[in-house]
Amino acid sequence: xxxxxxxxxxxxxxxxxxxxxxxxxxxxxxxxxxxxxxxxxxxxxxxxxxxxxxxxxxxxxxxxxxxxxxxxxxxxxxxxxxxxxxxxxxxxxxxxxxxxxxxxxxxxxxxxxxxxxxxxxxxxxxxxxxxxxxxxxxxxxxxxxxxxxxxxxxxxxxx
Amino acid sequence: xxxxxxxxxxxxxxxxxxxxxxxxxxxxxxxxxxxxxxxxxxxxxxxxxxxxxxxxxxxxxxxxxxxxxxxxxxxxxxxxxxxxxxxxxxxxxxxxxxxxxxxxxxxxxxxxxxxxxxxxxxxxxxxxxxxxxxxxxxxxxxxxxxxxxxxxxxxxxxxxxxxxxxxxxxxxxxxxxxxxxxxxxxxxxxxxxxxxxxxxxxxxxxxxxxxxxxxxxxxxxxxxxxxxxxxxxxxxxxxxxxxxxxxxxxxxxxxxxxxxxxxxxxxxxxxxxxxxxxxxxxxxxxxxxxxxx
Numbered sequence: 001x002x003x004x005x006x007x008x009x010x011x012x013x014x015x016x017x018x019x020x021x022x023x024x025x026x027x028x029x030x031x032x033x034x035x036x037x038x039x040x041x042x043x044x045x046x047x048x049x050x051x052x053x054x055x056x057x058x059x060x061x062x063x064x065x066x067x068x069x070x071x072x073x074x075x076x077x078x079x080x081x082x083x084x085x086x087x088x089x090x091x092x093x094x095x096x097x098x099x100x101x102x103x104x105x106x107x108x109x110x111x112x113x114x115x116x117x118x119x120x121x122x123x124x125x126x127x128x129x130x131x132x133x134x135x136x137x138x139x140x141x142x143x144x145x146x147x148x149x150x151x152x153x154x155x156x157x158x159x
Numbered sequence: 160x161x162x163x164x165x166x167x168x169x170x171x172x173x174x175x176x177x178x179x180x181x182x183x184x185x186x187x188x189x190x191x192x193x194x195x196x197x198x199x200x201x202x203x204x205x206x207x208x209x210x211x212x213x214x215x216x217x218x219x220x221x222x223x224x225x226x227x228x229x230x231x232x233x234x235x236x237x238x239x240x241x242x243x244x245x246x247x248x249x250x251x252x253x254x255x256x257x258x259x260x261x262x263x264x265x266x267x268x269x270x271x272x273x274x275x276x277x278x279x280x281x282x283x284x285x286x287x288x289x290x291x292x293x294x295x296x297x298x299x300x301x302x303x304x305x306x307x308x309x310x311x312x313x314x315x316x317x318x319x320x321x322x323x324x325x326x327x328x329x330x331x332x333x334x335x336x337x338x339x340x341x342x343x344x345x346x347x348x349x350x351x352x353x354x355x356x357x358x359x360x361x362x363x364x365x366x367x368x369x370x371x372x373x374x375x376x377x378x379x380x381x382x383x384x385x386x387x388x389x390x391x392x393x394x395x396x397x398x399x400x401x402x403x404x405x406x407x408x409x410x411x412x413x414x415x416x417x418x419x420x421x422x423x424x425x426x427x428x429x430x431x432x433x434x435x436x437x438x439x440x441x442x443x444x445x446x447x448x449x450x451x452x
Contacts, residue, residue, distance in 0.1 A: 004162065021161075021162035024192065043196050044193045045258070046258075048258060048260055054263070057263040057264075058234075058259055058260050058263050059260050060258075060260040060261065063192045063193070064192070065185070065188065065192070065207075068185075111259065111260070115259075131259075132347050133258020133260050134258075
């Protein structure tokens with residue numbers, strides 16, 4: 001099986017790796033680049049735990065091949081905090097106790113950040129629909145939704 | 160598995176023609192990667208079509224219709240205000256497929272070629288009278304959307320053939336369309352029944368109509384009897400009753416965990432009524448956004 005050399009940008013840093021064409025972007029992020037924040041829940045695009053953005057579009061990284069990533073700009077959970085400074089969404093998730101086991105959290109944070117970039121003032125319904133593809137088996141979702149709404153309000157105030 | 164990323168459809172056709180074993184085309188990949196993961200399909204060759212120039216384009220044709228590239232995602236469709244205004248039923252259908260994440264990648268052509276009878280984007284395209292441009296070893300041809308699926312998971316494309324674009328006709332004056340589906344929850348599910356209606360008015364009278372049903376037969380159906388039931392009417396109660404009866408009569412569904420034969424047959428009529436009323440209102444100029452929201 002010949003591997004393919006992929007050059008891309010992850011969290012604003014140029015990176016390169018050798019990918020088997022069957023490997024997903026999620027496999028490549030975790031196994032070749034050591035970015036294990038993106039999780040594999042289902043591997044079939046149902047759970048959202050592997051959410052990343054590619055050129056600003058929210059996707060499931062288990063549904064994209066690593067070899068398709070060449071020349072793209074990818075953002076993962078590892079790029080969300082600025083050094084020690086947590087993103088407002090991350091702070092609000094802690095304040096609202098919006099996670100328990102935490103497995104779904106990176107994907108939800110990435111998805112919620114992408115929503116607030118496109119729509120700084122979402123309604124609760126819009127947040128719920130946007131995050132419908134992010135499954136959480138612990139929280140019952142209400143705390144997640146409250147954290148996102150609260151973060152959105154704070155970010156609007158800061159803007 | 161060999162991975163190809165041709166930079167023209169001509170190159171892709173040669174690769175496809177010379178391929179050995181199981182071949183899959185990669186557009187959004189939201190079905191292909193799931194099938195690979197589940198071991199349902201193990202491609203020997205994978206041809207990524209997204210390096211071909213133009214596949215991400217949504218273009219207004221000289222006649223006023225639309226050409227949509229094979230790489231255009233649901234998210235891209237939903238963000239295109241003019242296309243949404245012209246064909247809300249087509250865009251709504253696509254936007255019902257999967258999650259936000261899936262929308263970031265999934266394509267109309269992929270949804271069509273995956274061959275699911277329940278594909279949410281297909282009835283809307285059938286009702287719209289959309290076609291696909293196809294290229295292959297024998298040259299180019301154009302087929303109606305409804306002529307692509309051959310049965311669950313199968314298409315009528317021959318070896319080496321591939322779709323190069325979807326063509327939507329000009330919306331024209333006094334037209335409206337709508338796609339509705341039934342699922343037992345509000346999001347992230349597969350249609351138990353789907354129905355699209357596209358119609359045109361002269362005053363209050365329907366002059367043209369196309370009605371399409373999904374998930375009630377091995378392929379998405381174009382139901383001429385249902386269209387005939389409302390053409391020449393003002394969508395009065397009698398016409399609606401005839402439409403519902405014709406839609407239900409066209410059903411040839413299976414019973415599965417999502418719905419029984421009887422339920423699907425009944426719901427097809429109900430959705431046809433509701434979709435026709437939304438399409439009629441849109442043809443009258445009402446703006447009805449996101450019929451699932």
